Amino acid sequence: MISRVRAADLLPLATISMRSRPLRAVLSTLGIAIGIAAIVGVLGITRSSQADLLARIDRLGTNLLTVVNGHTVDGEEAQLPARAATGIARTEGVQRVTATADLARVPVFRTDRIPAYRTGGIDVRATDPSLRDTLDGQVATGVFLNEATTRYPVVVLGHDAATQLGINRVDAGTRVWLGEHWFTVAGVLRPFELAPEIDRAALIGLSVAAEYFGFDGHPTRLYVRTDTARTTLVAGMLARAANPAEPNSVSVSRPSDALASRLLVADSVTSLLLGLGAIALLVGGVGIANVMVISMLERRTEIGLRRALGAARRHIAVQFLSESLLLSLLGGAAGAVLGTAATYAVATSRGWQTLVPMAGVWAGLTAAFVIGAAAGLYPAVRAARLNPTDALRTS
Known part of the structure; x- marks a missing residue:
């Protein structure tokens, strides 16, 4: 008989580590959240500022x-x-x-x-x-x-x-x-x-x-x-x-060319800040990968027991990969909310029209998904390859 994992069981399995160690889960998603917040916030604030500047140029005349x-x-x-x-x-x-x-x-x-x-x-x-x-x-x-x-x-x-x-x-x-x-x-x-x-x-x-x-x-x-x-x-x-x-x-x-040149300066600053946001995303991905490796080492007994009871290697791999994706997407969602809130706060304080670029939000969430998949791939493969006998013996 072929062992199966129901979709309804996948979420509880993927959140075992997060529920048992919530502080570590929060800290591991912090880098992703900061990176996404930086990307969404920078794009939103820049778009709002540029829209205001263009409106001023149109009002003053070229x-x-x-x-x-x-x-x-x-x-x-x-x-x-x-x-x-x-x-x-x-x-x-x-x-x-x-x-x-x-x-x-x-x-x-x-x-x-x-x-x-x-x-x-x-x-x-x-x-x-x-x-x-x-x-x-x-x-x-x-x-x-x-x-x-x-x-x-x-x-x-x-x-x-x-x-x-x-x-x-x-x-x-x-x-x-x-x-x-x-x-x-x-x-x-x-x-x-x-x-x-x-x-x-x-x-x-x-x-x-x-x-x-x-x-x-x-x-x-x-x-x-x-x-x-x-x-x-x-x-x-x-x-x-x-x-x-x-x-x-x-x-x-x-x-008016002096005002228009500020758009170019804003674009240059935006590129720099987006680069910093990308670095924060990368650091966040490394942090998630590190947490997943530690989690895999701590749960060797669980992995060995599940394998002995009939769990296939793909089930173990999917469990750890799902956990990594979930951590990354939670960080991405939190970052999108923080970036949007920052955009609203700055635009409102400056009297600008608030423009939240949905393309930037979706791009950030997509990046979080890709980083989560990449960060969880190695721990998932390594966990799946554990020999159940060795895992139980070293526990």
Whole structure:
């Protein structure tokens, strides 16, 4: 008569060691759980972060370009022509353009009692009222410059500049000491994610910049909004449009590329962390294999007795292999739950949309199954090959 093992008996047999030594079973699955949690958590957090970043790029737009003065062939700083904005505005595909000029050595203070050398890192930039529309910016309090206020000592502060000066609201008496002159603060801007230089700047009109500080009309930075579908093509034409005589001395960039590059950095970090997760899985597999070998040596008497009572070698092998697979899958399931929980926690705290990659969960569970099978194969084969007489004699 052929000996058989019912499927209903396989689970109790496979869990004998786990039930008798629960702490060892928990510790043996810990490596698998950590590895799977790392894989699921890293993929989930990365996907959630990338989705948020892509949404921010879509919201801010990829059609903003900046044109700045570069350097001549002699290495000296070049100067943009006074009519650079006019040339750019005539370029096909350009929707809006605004010129700004950085006014060097013009300090900004809250009062006139602060020494001139303590500039605080606030820049003064001359611009016109179209800047807010070109950058798609918003005013946090007060109003932005208009055609009237650009002719008078009126200033609008960037978010960081206002914070540094201690100004969080605007009224009729709010003033700053700008370049040895009192300027009335008309408004404070919200942060510009694609133009951080505006956040730390005090903005004044072109006319008052020429009157008070001798501004010669040459811009240092231009912001250009283009037709989104033609942004790349327009970017290639802006240097010549801004300075036809010396296009090589003009630098053109797209601020959204800085945000997009963070996706590549995130991918690199993800690959590194996934590698660490894979190492944790491997260590967990070795731990399970070690536990199974010890379990096999401790249960030689049981194996010998079962063989003497008619259990076939395949039954012994299936028992130990099932135990190894069960340990690994339990660790994989615990890791998937921990990784998902970590993803939800981080995404919720950052205000991101939570994205748990099911492909990563299934890949982790599959890896746990394969590792469990590999870890249990040698102990199962060795247990099956034990001679029942030798096993009973050495017990």
